[in-house]
Amino acid sequence: MSDHNYVPSSKLGKWFNDRLPLLSLSAHLREYPTPKNLNYWWTFGGILTFCLFGQIITGIVLAMHYVAQADLAFESVEHIMRDVNYGWLIRYFHANGSSMFFLAVYIHIFRSLYYGSHKSPREVIWIIGMIIYFLMMMTAFMGYVLPWGQMSFWAATVITNLFSAVPFIGESITNWLWGGYAVDSPTLTRFYALHYLFPFLILGLVILHIWALHIPGNNNPVGIDVKKPSKDTVPFHPYIVIKDLFALLVFLTLFAFFVFYAPNLLGHPDNYIEANPLVTPTHIVPEWYLLPFYAILRSIPDKLLGVVAMFASIFVLIILPWLDTSKIRSAIFRPLYKQFYWILVLDVIVLGYMGALPPEGIYLLIARVATAYYFIHFLVILPVLGSKEKTIPLPLSISEPVLNEASDVVKNNKMNTE
Amino acid sequence: MSEEKKPKRRDFLYTASYAVGAVGIGAAVWPLIDQMNPDSSVKALASTEVDVSLVEPGKSITVLWRGKPVFIKRRTQEEISEARAVNLDDLIDPEKDEDRAKNPEWLVMLGVCTHLGCVPLEDKGDYNGWFCPCHGSHYDTSGRIRKGPAPENMQIPKYEFVSSNIIKIG
Amino acid sequence: MKFYFKIIFILFILFTFNNQKIEAGENNKEFLKVDWSFKGVFGKFDRASLQRGYQVYTEVCASCHSMKLLSYRNLAEKGGPEFSKEQAKAIASNFDLTDGPNSDGDMFTRSAKLSDKFVKPYQNIQEAKASNGGAYPPDLSVLVKARSGGANYVYSVLLGYDDPPSDVILDDGVYYNTYMTGNKIMMPNPLSEGLVEYNDGTKATEEQMTKDVVTFLAWAAEPHLEARHKIGFKAIIYLLILSILAYFSMKRLWSRIEPEV
Numbered sequence: 023m024s025d026h027n028y029v030p031s032s033k034l035g036k037w038f039n040d041r042l043p044l045l046s047l048s049a050h051l052r053e054y055p056t057p058k059n060l061n062y063w064w065t066f067g068g069i070l071t072f073c074l075f076g077q078i079i080t081g082i083v084l085a086m087h088y089v090a091q092a093d094l095a096f097e098s099v100e101h102i103m104r105d106v107n108y109g110w111l112i113r114y115f116h117a118n119g120s121s122m123f124f125l126a127v128y129i130h131i132f133r134s135l136y137y138g139s140h141k142s143p144r145e146v147i148w149i150i151g152m153i154i155y156f157l158m159m160m161t162a163f164m165g166y167v168l169p170w171g172q173m174s175f176w177a178a179t180v181i182t183n184l185f186s187a188v189p190f191i192g193e194s195i196t197n198w199l200w201g202g203y204a205v206d207s208p209t210l211t212r213f214y215a216l217h218y219l220f221p222f223l224i225l226g227l228v229i230l231h232i233w234a235l236h237i238p239g240n241n242n243p244v245g246i247d248v249k250k251p252s253k254d255t256v257p258f259h260p261y262i263v264i265k266d267l268f269a270l271l272v273f274l275t276l277f278a279f280f281v282f283y284a285p286n287l288l289g290h291p292d293n294y295i296e297a298n299p300l301v302t303p304t305h306i307v308p309e310w311y312l313l314p315f316y317a318i319l320r321s322i323p324d325k326l327l328g329v330v331a332m333f334a335s336i337f338v339l340i341i342l343p344w345l346d347t348s349k350i351r352s353a354i355f356r357p358l359y360k361q362f363y364w365i366l367v368l369d370v371i372v373l374g375y376m377g378a379l380p381p382e383g384i385y386l387l388i389a390r391v392a393t394a395y396y397f398i399h400f401l402v403i404l405p406v407l408g409s410k411e412k413t414i415p416l417p418l419s420i421s422e423p424v425l426n427e428a429s430d431v432v433k434n435n436k437m438n439t440e
Numbered sequence: 441m442s443e444e445k446k447p448k449r450r451d452f453l454y455t456a457s458y459a460v461g462a463v464g465i466g467a468a469v470w471p472l473i474d475q476m477n478p479d480s481s482v483k484a485l486a487s488t489e490v491d492v493s494l495v496e497p498g499k500s501i502t503v504l505w506r507g508k509p510v511f512i513k514r515r516t517q518e519e520i521s522e523a524r525a526v527n528l529d530d531l532i533d534p535e536k537d538e539d540r541a542k543n544p545e546w547l548v549m550l551g552v553c554t555h556l557g558c559v560p561l562e563d564k565g566d567y568n569g570w571f572c573p574c575h576g577s578h579y580d581t582s583g584r585i586r587k588g589p590a591p592e593n594m595q596i597p598k599y600e601f602v603s604s605n606i607i608k609i610g
Numbered sequence: 611m612k613f614y615f616k617i618i619f620i621l622f623i624l625f626t627f628n629n630q631k632i633e634a635g636e637n638n639k640e641f642l643k644v645d646w647s648f649k650g651v652f653g654k655f656d657r658a659s660l661q662r663g664y665q666v667y668t669e670v671c672a673s674c675h676s677m678k679l680l681s682y683r684n685l686a687e688k689g690g691p692e693f694s695k696e697q698a699k700a701i702a703s704n705f706d707l708t709d710g711p712n713s714d715g716d717m718f719t720r721s722a723k724l725s726d727k728f729v730k731p732y733q734n735i736q737e738a739k740a741s742n743g744g745a746y747p748p749d750l751s752v753l754v755k756a757r758s759g760g761a762n763y764v765y766s767v768l769l770g771y772d773d774p775p776s777d778v779i780l781d782d783g784v785y786y787n788t789y790m791t792g793n794k795i796m797m798p799n800p801l802s803e804g805l806v807e808y809n810d811g812t813k814a815t816e817e818q819m820t821k822d823v824v825t826f827l828a829w830a831a832e833p834h835l836e837a838r839h840k841i842g843f844k845a846i847i848y849l850l851i852l853s854i855l856a857y858f859s860m861k862r863l864w865s866r867i868e869p870e871v
């Protein structure tokens with residue numbers, strides 16, 4: 023990290039900064055040396071920050087009108103949609119914002135996997151990121167319960183019922199979660215309280231995530247360390263700021279398409295039916311971003327082991343820095359890893375697709391194969407690849423890939439400044 | 441020559457971007473602020489119709505309008521004369537009774553003390569009108585402040601008689 | 611690399627579109643399609659159709675189906691049937707509801723005002739079920755959004771009453787429907803030619819009434835659709851313009867940095 027001898031230009035600034043160094047922090051963020059070869063897959067961190075603030079702001083505004091009580095919740099959401107000024111806009115922003123948030127986080131995670139951003143010395147950034155991801159899933163799950171539609175109610179029932187699989191104390195845990203003997207108003211009110219809370223925990227973790235990042239600095243597409251900041255990096259402001267802004271605007275255009283022209287496309291029609299404890303929907307499905315985990319859960323025939331497998335699929339990601347044994351970071355220089363990476367991407371998409379289909383016949387078989395591959399990929403393939411793989415020689419530095427082989431590889435991957 | 445031109449072109453692009461961006465931020469922020477304004481279900485209840493056919497002379501009813509109490513008093517001739525006889529110079533907030541009650545028999549006003557918002561009590565106080573127990577404001581038979589800390593007369597809302605027995609408030 | 615991401619993006623889009631088999635029900639019979647005026651980027655509601663649809667709802671459907679999330683004032687608001695305020699007031703006054711307690715402590719009956727919600731045909735779900743052979747006529751406020759296939763599905767079901775195939779046996783009070791999920795429905799065919807005499811003189815064929823009432827239901831589920839389309843168009847044009855400005859600003863700024871290998 024560069025050391026600042028930053029002195030604020032005004033007397034007031036200096037007085038304040040001596041007591042709380044916010045101006046120094048601001049200067050650090052502006053000058054923060056960022057590798058100049060970052061491509062657009064690196065803009066998703068900024069996009070995610072926007073998504074978080076967007077959800078928090080629209081969420082707080084919705085909270086001014088929503089009523090968290092079983093008899094009134096559905097109606098209060100419709101009140102927001104019909105009567106509150108621009109209520110429909112704020113609600114659709116928040117609901118579709120959740121999907122956009124996950125789209126961005128998946129791209130962000132898969133970027134890390136491809137370029138080795140999870141590897142030393144960035145393990146803690148990665149682990150904090152996984153905790154953020156887990157909290158995001160919990161927040162989204164609880165948020166989906168709040169409109170109290172059929173899917174809200176039954177998804178809550180299915181997922182909270184999983185805890186009854188815990189030996190001996192399972193039923194007690196489940197009743198404790200419910201605040202009763204089934205999902206009902208007490209469950210709703212506590213989910214509301216926690217749904218409001220968790221984003222602020224996420225915000226705190228995001229600050230730690232960025233802080234941890236600023237110690238070693240950003241990874242980059244070729245995965246080699248910065249040798250000479252003056253040649254290899256650019257100050258964050260204005261170069262990265264403008265690039266992040268441009269990428270954010272493109273992202274917002276896609277977001278706007280969903281909000282204004284297909285606001286219910288990513289949702290489920292059953293959630294426009296009021297929750298009915300006596301009638302179960304024919305197919306209970308979570309929102310699309312939770313489908314891969316749903317598929318893993320349902321592919322194991324045993325209830326407890328299904329739950330274990332679902333949590334294991336996240337745990338396996340947390341310990342990834344120690345499973346992926348390769349010394350080379352970027353997949354550009356790891357041709358075999360690159361193939362398995364794309365198989366993993368396909369695998370996750372297949373899992374997601376299976377999660378939306380009934381767990382029967384050919385669908386169940388495919389889900390099981392995909393689940394098996396998922397664990398084999400992380401627990402077997404990655405550790406073995408680290409030692410066995412023949413990698414392509416790395417360039418000497420970010421700004422001077424002198425070796426022809428490397429520069430060809432770099433060119434062929436179109437990993438330019440853009 | 442080209443050096444001179446460069447900054448101009450560069451500035452225009454950046455200035456244009458900032459300006460367009462600012463417009464967008466303003467447009468995005470407005471719904472977040474406007475949502476706190478009264479929503480359409482609240483605005484639909486902005487007027488109330490009250491049937492006053494059962495109100496005897498000298499009696500009053502209190503109705504809720506926009507969440508606040510409204511006193512509707514059917515005044516006796518005595519109360520009307522008393523109100524009209526008051527010299528404007530004696531009033532803390534000078535206002536003619538004729539301007540407050542177009543139809544002198546009916547006094548329609550917000551039953552909210554203009555000091556700090558308590559609901560004054562009827563048939564109390566030194567002026568035959570209302571008395572606010574919170575800090576001792578006295579109102580007369582026209583609902584005007586005569587003594588005490590309140591700065592203004594009790595407010596007259598917009599109202600009209602839509603028939604001989606029905607008053608529409610708001 | 612870009613090629614791979616294109617594939618993934620396409621897969622993502624296909625995945626989300628196919629997720630709910632939008633164009634056909636689980637019976638896999640494709641729905642009847644209508645060129646709805648409210649679909650598409652510039653979609654708007656046909657005011658006359660909305661007003662006729664409201665007439666069909668009131669005269670045919672409202673005896674069993676509530677629309678409890680709508681208020682009478684909505685009939686006069688922008689983006690909907692746009693009856694005049696007087697017309698909407700007159701419509702509301704045709705319905706009675708219970709209010710109270712009055713100052714004697716009693717509940718009383720009064721006619722509906724603009725600010726009231728649509729009066730329900732039954733007091734509660736139990737009464738609704740008991741009066742309809744055990745089946746609850748669903749509330750129609752958001753029905754079009756609550757069914758996979760939306761307006762096309764509802765339209766198809768209303769016109770989908772047919773004789774059952776020979777291998778299907780129906781209980782009393784159950785009817786066969788080609789498009790209803792499960793093919794069995796407890797509502798008899800509600801519409802027939804000439805059932806409603808339209809105030810504007812349009813010929814009340816089954817197709818016409820169905821189209822009008824489904825248009826009305828689509829508005830009831832999404833009363834702000836027109837505002838949403840209008841603002842959306844402006845928002846997306848704006849974002850495209852600002853993206854272009856940001857792009858050129860970015861290029862201009864980055865031109866200061868020597869190009870990479």
